[in-house]
Structure formats: C-alpha cells, structure tokens
Amino acid sequence: xxxxxxxxxxxxxxxxxxxxxxxxxxxxxxxxxxxxxxxxxxxxxxxxxxxxxxxxxxxxxxxxxxxxxxxxxxxxxxxxxxxxxxxxxxxxxxxxxxxxxxxxxxxxxxxxxxxxxxxxxxxxxxxxxxxxxxxxxxxxxxxxxxxxxxxxxxxxxxxxxxxxxxxxxxxxxxxxxxxxxxxxxxxxxxxxxxxxxxxxxxxxxxxxxxxxxxxxxxxxxxxxxxxxxxxxxxxxxxxxxxxxxxxxxxxxxxxxxxxxxxxxxxxxxxxxxxxxxxxxxxxxxxxxxxxxxxxxxxxxxxxxxxxxxxxxxxxxxxxxxxxxxxxxxxxxxxxxx
Numbered sequence: 124x125x126x127x128x129x130x131x132x133x134x135x136x137x138x139x140x141x142x143x144x145x146x147x148x149x150x151x152x153x154x155x156x157x158x159x160x161x162x163x164x165x166x167x168x169x170x171x172x173x174x175x176x177x178x179x180x181x182x183x184x185x186x187x188x189x190x191x192x193x194x195x196x197x198x199x200x201x202x203x204x205x206x207x208x209x210x211x212x213x214x215x216x217x218x219x220x221x222x223x224x225x226x227x228x229x230x231x232x233x234x235x236x237x238x239x240x241x242x243x244x245x246x247x248x249x250x251x252x253x254x255x256x257x258x259x260x261x262x263x264x265x266x267x268x269x270x271x272x273x274x275x276x277x278x279x280x281x282x283x284x285x286x287x288x289x290x291x292x293x294x295x296x297x298x299x300x301x302x303x304x305x306x307x308x309x310x311x312x313x314x315x316x317x318x319x320x321x322x323x324x325x326x327x328x329x330x331x332x333x334x335x336x337x338x339x340x341x342x343x344x345x346x347x348x349x350x351x352x353x354x355x356x357x358x359x360x361x362x363x364x365x366x367x368x369x370x371x372x373x374x375x376x377x378x379x380x381x382x383x384x385x386x387x388x389x390x391x392x393x394x395x396x397x398x399x400x401x402x403x404x405x406x407x408x409x410x411x412x413x414x415x416x417x418x419x420x421x422x423x424x425x426x427x428x429x430x431x432x433x434x435x436x437x438x439x440x441x442x443x444x445x446x447x448x449x450x451x452x453x454x455x456x457x458x459x460x
Contacts, residue, residue: 124437125189127196127221128430129182131214132206132234133260134159134170135423136177140189140196141430144240145247149188150427153177160300164290171209178217185426193225200230200433202237203443203460204450205261211449219445230433231443231460233453234424235262236274238391240432241421249415254385256376257455258400259392260286260303263332263372265379266455268389271435274456277383278330278375285368286394288334292341292364296357306361307397313362315399318344320367322374330375330382337367369400373407380412389415396422 125148130137134155140148155173159165186192201218203211222229239255251271257264263285265278283291286303293302298309320340325331341364348355380388388408394400396419408414421428443460453459 124198124434125191125196126198126200126230126430126433126437127182127185128200128232128426128433129178129214129218130202130237130424130426130429131174131178131210132202133210133424134165134173135425136174136181137424137426138182138185139426139430140185140191141427141434144431144434145243147244147427147430148191149185150425151181151185151188152425153181156301163294163300165207167207167209170207171213174210174213178213182217182221193227196227198228198230198433198437200232200429200436202234202429203231203447204233204453206234206451208449208451211451215447215449219447223445228437229443229447230437230441231447231458232429232433232436233455233458235264235392235455237428237432239266239268239389240435241391241417241425241428242389242415243431244421244427245418246415249387249389253387253389253415254376254380254383255389255391256372256395257391258285258372258394260284260290262392263334264455265330265376267383272439272441276454276456277379278332280332280334281325281328282333282335283338285332285334285372286392288338288368289365289394291338293361295342295345296355296360298357298361303394303397307365307399309358310361310365311358311398313356313358313360315362315366317356317359318363320364322367322371330379332371332375334368334371337364337371365397365399369397369403372400373403377407385412387413387415391417393423
C-alpha cells in the first residue's frame, strides 16, 4: 500500500510516498529555517504563507521522486494535530482537496504518533509494545506504546518542553537559531561540570517533567555575569545546561522503564537528534534495554514519518472525511476528527 503523506505542522513543508509503513519511496522537505533565523524563531504567519506557496510543488516532487502518479497511491495521509494552527490548516485543506479530487481515502495523523513512527522506518524489526520518549520543541512525553495506534501517556512536561527550554537557553547565550541544534554543536568542546543547575521534580508525579526552572536558572546565570562584567564560557555553560536537561529526561525515562517492565525503549522527536541525549541513552540502555533511535534525517518534521503512521492508522480504520479539521492541541491517546 502506497501512501502520499503531507506534513505542515510548523515550518517544514514536507511530503513523502511511503509503502506499507516501512519503505520510503520519496521524502521531500522544504525548510524555512533561513527565513525564520532573522527573527530568532518561527513566525507562525510567515510559516503559513510559505506552506501555501510551497505545498503544491513539494507534493508534486514527492510523487515524481517516487515514480508515482496520483493514480498509483492508495491513500492520502496528513498531519492534522497538534501544531501551529495556520500551518496545519494549509496541509489539511490541501490534503482534503486532493483526497476528494483523486478519490483516495484521507488518513488523519497525529504529529507525535508520526514522530514515534519514524523509528519503524529506521528499524524495520521494531514492533510495539515499547516505551517511547518523545522530545521536541513543543512536547516532552514518556509514552507507553501498546500497539501501533494505542498510546498511554505516563509522563509529560508540566510547563516548557525540553526542546523549547534548550532553544530559549541558547538564545539567551547568543547562540543563533535554530538554538538547540547549534548549542549542541558548540557544547561539544565544553566542560559539562562547569555550572550547576537544579534538578526539578514534580510533586506526586515522579514521571512528569518541569523545565521552566532550568530555563530561569540559566538566564539568571547570564544576567548575573553581565551585571558583574564577567565573561561566560558559552561552550561550558551550554554543555552543563544540556547535561542537566538530558539528566532530567533520562532519569524519568529509566524510572518509567522499571515501573512498566519495558524491554524496548524508543526515542523520537527533534531533540532525539541531540548528541548528548543519544549518547546517554546508549550508555543507560546497554545490557538492560533494547534501544531504538531514529535516523538523524528523520528526527525533525518530515513526510516519511507521517506516511509510516498513516499506514497503521488506515489498518485500524481511522479514516476521515471532508469535515476533517486541524487542531492546535490534541492528546496522543485521544484522537478526535
């Protein structure tokens, strides 16, 4: 089964053709990073406009790269939640029109589900059940993946997401956008024990995260140094900060693994590309758990991951009609369309 998949939840206009949920026939991404770099972050209105301008050509290229026509695909998959509402609407409305015009089923895909599904492409042997850490600019979750379409949230952030925390800390340090990715590179030469940060805990919710205190802490360090006229070693500060964020993530994840009795651990989302997180997960899981990490090319938003999850949603009967709408927020375990 070949699925044409569309992703437009943030600032990447993407489309792909995926066969049977595992084989990527094409994967096209039009990035807006350089434009948003001017503003130090994603500007939703600009993102929506660029999606409108790019989506048709991106979809056509995805089909061409796969050697397919619209007649050759069996269904249309699209990210419909969560994300920037204006950006999502571009993809959803394009997919609805396409589904209607070519007479193909329309498959609604949850953005976080598709990030997890990126691992099905990287690891053809991976099957649920497993425990997944989903970390991105907007989300931080520990999820018990019971089946391809059954998910249980057992831990989540109570405030900032890990990726958001890294991005904002990087911006405070003067690191250019995209902050988290660039800070990861700069911090490679730093000493991760140079600065101390708190290790937040959520009362009565040991598997939940809280990153706002960490963000405030690094901003205070920078402000205090500036007020005293002291220099800050950015690689050292960055390395120490990343280490603290990763420890928060991995401590809770390992606790969740013990509680649930999980044998397989999966990382997903943009922050799963972070070199420190990947290295620490490999260390912690060695000889204890089977670890699955997505290929670096599939950590960020892309159409291939949408096409993979769309296949399993289709098999579960999750088909939408022309009334499908986008949603800025939606739980991974309780879909509505």
